[in-house]
Amino acid sequence: MKEITFILNNEKRSVQVEPSETLLEVLRDKMGLKSPKCGCDRGDCGACVVLLNGKSVRSCLVLAIETAGMEIMTLEGISAKNLNALQEAFIAFNSFQCGYCAPGIIITVTELLTKNPKPDLEEIKEVLSGNLCRCTGYKPIFDAILDVTGKEVK
Amino acid sequence: MSDYKYIGKPVVRIDGKEKVSGAAIFTDDIDFGANLLHAHIICSTEAHALIKSIDTSEALKVKDVVNIFTGKDFPFKFGLYMKDRYVLAQEKVRFVGEQVVAVVARTPQAARKAAKLVKIEYEPLPAVFNQLDAMKDDAVLLHPDLDKYPHVPWFFPQEKTNIAHWRKTRKGDMEKAFAEADIVLEDTYYVPRYAHCALETHVAIAKYDYSGRLTVWSSSQSPHTQRNLFAEALSSLGLTHKDVRVIAPHVGGGFGGKAGVTMEIIPAAIATKLPGYAVKLRWSREQEFMNTYQRLGLVAKIKMGAKKDGTITAIDHKIYWDAGAYVEYGANVVNAVGLSAIGPYRIPNVSIDSICIYTNLPPGGPYRGFGYSEFIFGLESHVNRIANKLNIDPVDFRRINAIKEGDTTAYGAEMNPSGLHQAIDEVAKAIEWDKNRESKDPKKAIGKGFAIFWKAPAMPPNASSSAFLKFNEDGSINLLISGMDIGQGYQTVMAQIAAEVLGVPPSKIRVENPDTDRNPYEWQTVASHVTWGCGNAVKKAAIDARDQIFALIERVYHLSQDSLYLEDEAVKCHTKKDFYLPLKDFVINGIMTEDGTFKGGPINARGVFMPEFSSTKGDPETSQGGHPNVHYTVGAGALILEIDKETGKMRVLKAAEAIDAGKAINPDLVKGQITGGLLQGLATVLYEDMRFDKGGKMLNPNFSDYKIPTSMDVPDEIIPIIIEVPQPDGPYGARGIGEHTMLPAAPMIANALEDALGIRIKSMPITAEKVALTLLDKEKEK
Ligand code: FES
Numbered sequence: 001m002k003e004i005t006f007i008l009n010n011e012k013r014s015v016q017v018e019p020s021e022t023l024l025e026v027l028r029d030k031m032g033l034k035s036p037k038c039g040c041d042r043g044d045c046g047a048c049v050v051l052l053n054g055k056s057v058r059s060c061l062v063l064a065i066e067t068a069g070m071e072i073m074t075l076e077g078i079s080a081k082n083l084n085a086l087q088e089a090f091i092a093f094n095s096f097q098c099g100y101c102a103p104g105i106i107i108t109v110t111e112l113l114t115k116n117p118k119p120d121l122e123e124i125k126e127v128l129s130g131n132l133c134r135c136t137g138y139k140p141i142f143d144a145i146l147d148v149t150g151k152e153v154k
Numbered sequence: 155m156s157d158y159k160y161i162g163k164p165v166v167r168i169d170g171k172e173k174v175s176g177a178a179i180f181t182d183d184i185d186f187g188a189n190l191l192h193a194h195i196i197c198s199t200e201a202h203a204l205i206k207s208i209d210t211s212e213a214l215k216v217k218d219v220v221n222i223f224t225g226k227d228f229p230f231k232f233g234l235y236m237k238d239r240y241v242l243a244q245e246k247v248r249f250v251g252e253q254v255v256a257v258v259a260r261t262p263q264a265a266r267k268a269a270k271l272v273k274i275e276y277e278p279l280p281a282v283f284n285q286l287d288a289m290k291d292d293a294v295l296l297h298p299d300l301d302k303y304p305h306v307p308w309f310f311p312q313e314k315t316n317i318a319h320w321r322k323t324r325k326g327d328m329e330k331a332f333a334e335a336d337i338v339l340e341d342t343y344y345v346p347r348y349a350h351c352a353l354e355t356h357v358a359i360a361k362y363d364y365s366g367r368l369t370v371w372s373s374s375q376s377p378h379t380q381r382n383l384f385a386e387a388l389s390s391l392g393l394t395h396k397d398v399r400v401i402a403p404h405v406g407g408g409f410g411g412k413a414g415v416t417m418e419i420i421p422a423a424i425a426t427k428l429p430g431y432a433v434k435l436r437w438s439r440e441q442e443f444m445n446t447y448q449r450l451g452l453v454a455k456i457k458m459g460a461k462k463d464g465t466i467t468a469i470d471h472k473i474y475w476d477a478g479a480y481v482e483y484g485a486n487v488v489n490a491v492g493l494s495a496i497g498p499y500r501i502p503n504v505s506i507d508s509i510c511i512y513t514n515l516p517p518g519g520p521y522r523g524f525g526y527s528e529f530i531f532g533l534e535s536h537v538n539r540i541a542n543k544l545n546i547d548p549v550d551f552r553r554i555n556a557i558k559e560g561d562t563t564a565y566g567a568e569m570n571p572s573g574l575h576q577a578i579d580e581v582a583k584a585i586e587w588d589k590n591r592e593s594k595d596p597k598k599a600i601g602k603g604f605a606i607f608w609k610a611p612a613m614p615p616n617a618s619s620s621a622f623l624k625f626n627e628d629g630s631i632n633l634l635i636s637g638m639d640i641g642q643g644y645q646t647v648m649a650q651i652a653a654e655v656l657g658v659p660p661s662k663i664r665v666e667n668p669d670t671d672r673n674p675y676e677w678q679t680v681a682s683h684v685t686w687g688c689g690n691a692v693k694k695a696a697i698d699a700r701d702q703i704f705a706l707i708e709r710v711y712h713l714s715q716d717s718l719y720l721e722d723e724a725v726k727c728h729t730k731k732d733f734y735l736p737l738k739d740f741v742i743n744g745i746m747t748e749d750g751t752f753k754g755g756p757i758n759a760r761g762v763f764m765p766e767f768s769s770t771k772g773d774p775e776t777s778q779g780g781h782p783n784v785h786y787t788v789g790a791g792a793l794i795l796e797i798d799k800e801t802g803k804m805r806v807l808k809a810a811e812a813i814d815a816g817k818a819i820n821p822d823l824v825k826g827q828i829t830g831g832l833l834q835g836l837a838t839v840l841y842e843d844m845r846f847d848k849g850g851k852m853l854n855p856n857f858s859d860y861k862i863p864t865s866m867d868v869p870d871e872i873i874p875i876i877i878e879v880p881q882p883d884g885p886y887g888a889r890g891i892g893e894h895t896m897l898p899a900a901p902m903i904a905n906a907l908e909d910a911l912g913i914r915i916k917s918m919p920i921t922a923e924k925v926a927l928t929l930l931d932k933e934k935e936k
């Protein structure tokens with residue numbers, strides 16, 4: 001066990017971790033943050049995506065101990081104040097069905113929109129290709145993103 | 155009928171905010187504190203073997219291990235339609251991945267570590283992985299005691315064989331019909347197994363407390379069915395139904411995989427041996443692939459006759475199902491198809507044999523479409539080929555034969571109102587069926603494929619639904635129902651139904667995930683029946699509430715009930731225009747009368763729905779008589795496919811799908827089902843594929859090797875079309891559509907390939923590799 005400190009959703013937090021524990025395990029089991037989901041535990045599905053120093057990572061592939069001193073943002077952190085325009089668009093377009101993929105997808109798209117506020121459909125598809133969604137056929141997710149970035153939804 | 159306020163409107167999901175904010179709680183998200191134990195399951199490495207010995211002595215010494223369980227600890231069978239499975243394997247294992255030993259420890263790490271020290275000795279038995287081999291006289295028997303297994307009365311197991319059920323449907327004179335046909339085509343089609351791949355794996359936590367109460371938190375489509383099965387299976391402990399409670403949080407996708415009871419029985423049974431603890435079991439992705447229900451594979455032999463003018467005279471459809479090692483649920487898939495494998499056609503002469511065969515592969519079970527996708531692949535391929543041979547346009551051929559209201563089904567009941575012909579026309583129009591397309595790229599070919607479909611809910615005749623509805627002080631409502639929102643939007647749709655009756659907006663109606671202690675009975679969320687069945691119950695509950703409100707107003711204000719109506723969260727009166735009483739003023743506290751006393755009180759209402767006309771009492775030899783299916787939902791689909799002739803790579807340029815929802819209570823959610831279901835269906839035909847080695851071990855139990863669609867695989871254009879021919883006994887005319895949306899996908903692809911390149915592929919999946927190889931073979935033949 002080793003104590004590490006990081007900035008989690010804008011708060012400085014410390015936690016004891018085992019060297020073998022993944023960031024996903026620590027966030028869920030020790031920090032009480034349940035929005036990152038486990039869909040595969042091997043980097044295939046994207047349900048566990050969080051922002052690490054502003055970059056999206058699969059938290060099931062990151063060892064918690066390596067995140068000491070870093071900034072971590074989960075969907076809870078994004079939702080803390082008010083839902084943002086992207087989240088509102090996802091609601092308006094009924095973008096998600098079961099919603100299990102939603103936290104990972106919202107984090108991935110958040111990173112995309114920070115880098116490029118006006119992505120085109122091809123770019124959206126490419127960025128999302130690592131986030132599996134079994135329910136929706138992705139189309140209502142694309143539509144909401146296009147709408148919130150001011151593009152025409154076909 | 156456009157004067158509805160909330161029905162037929164694209165209302166936003168009432169669970170939308172929860173899901174996009176990260177607030178939605180799924181089963182694995184619940185904390186149980188330090189008294190939580192973790193179960194780790196040791197799975198069989200053998201496909202068929204006797205368990206000679208299990209040595210747990212070393213494993214028990216590992217720090218933090220609490221106990222280790224084997225089949226001996228739970229010597230009873232369970233199952234939904236047929237009791238043929240066990241909590242942990244008894245004496246024998248029947249598939250690779252079967253649960254054999256459960257190690258329970260204070261940490262998952264300790265459980266895993268100890269599991270490595272358990273020694274299991276097997277004595278291998280001959281195994282059978284192919285249903286046709288399993289039918290042979292000398293085949294090894296998976297269940298020698300099959301004749302002793304309790305089952306529902308509509309199953310017909312064949313003693314001392316691997317045939318767990320044989321559904322026969324017979325109608326007309328086959329010999330005569332084939333003799334009279336101008337063309338008879340016979341062929342065989344193959345569909346492999348598929349996995350649901352819900353993004354959330356199965357997980358359940360069970361706690362048996364010191365008062366003798368069993369609570370199970372479970373990611374489930376079937377909380378009440380689970381409670382019933384747990385109570386029955388564990389009745390030897392003195393548990394009664396009131397002592398068993400199932401709590402079902404949000405479900406991260408179901409698609410049939412989380413119906414009935416599979417792994418959830420393990421923590422439930424273990425918990426009864428470890429009172430006071432919560433015991434958690436969560437499938438890894440690999441276990442999810444290897445040991446939950448899989449979609450059954452099939453071999454379908456179709457013989458169909460037709461006249462020159464295009465009328466189909468007869469169908470002989472023999473379907474051999476690879477149902478796996480346990481068929482307590484899967485046998486009902488076989489049954490459903492045995493009643494409906496003529497497809498949505500008017501065919502006077504019918505012979506169907508749908509045969510459920512045990513194999514040493516994982517248990518087959520419900521998967522979105524419940525067997526219909528599987529037989530529709532062969533049937534809609536076959537129909538297309540006959541049309542081509544008769545030189546009739548495939549769409550026209552379907553127009554000639556498509557079933558209409560009042561036609562008789564294979565088992566002799568009358569077809570319900572149906573917009574099938576309208577669906578055919580609208581899809582043909584949307585896809586511009588008559589337009590000829592050619593690729594500008596000489597390396598590529600373009601083809602078009604068409605398919606129609608139907609599906610009925612497969613349910614016991616007494617599958618019922620119920621609803622409680624209660625008002626709060628501010629006039630908002632809690633609606634208590636026990637169907638599951640597995641993503642389809644059920645809770646929103648139920649809120650819309652109550653909203654319409656009571657004049658309260660859906661946003662003021664809370665529908666929570668169920669808890670069997672307080673929410674009333676619902677059979678299960680399967681069969682695309684909850685919009686219809688539970689929708690009826692909710693509507694009745696809302697009407698009950700309205701009746702209570704109107705009776706109270708009449709009693710206090712002497713206004714006739716007929717003159718009252720509800721609007722904008724208030725009671726209004728047709729005959730007394732200035733009468734206006736907000737619901738919030740009285741739905742809890744009643745109405746004060748002149749003498750200061752109060753009349754009325756909390757408005758609590760209930761509704762129950764039972765499909766009272768349904769019956770499974772058909773003749774076992776012909777299936778004639780009875781009314782096994784409550785109704786069919788129908789539709790049509792078409793797509794334009796581009797194929798790279800060198801690589802076989804395919805791209806869907808455009809797809810249209812029409813479905814007769816009866817009444818789309820929420821058109822936006824219906825469209826969501828169409829895009830999602832269509833992509834799931836396209837994946838089964840274009841790339842998904844469960845691979846097993848010679849010993850029956852699945853080779854690709856992960857998302858790197860078992861590919862499900864990503865955002866890059868979405869067709870360039872999808873045109874969802876909603877048809878509304880009302881179902882007379884549905885709420886506002888609605889019937890279910892959730893499963894149906896994936897049904898036409900596979901034959902559309904097969905038919906488009908033939909249209910483009912003249913090749914006919916009769917086995918799924920139709921991968922790029924298969925297409926390229928078939929094209930090469932065709933070249934060689936020249
Ligand atoms: S759980 Fe991390 S990618 Fe699937």
Ligand code: FES
Binds near residue numbers: 096101134135136
């Ligand atoms: S909404 Fe269910 S996985 Fe995306």
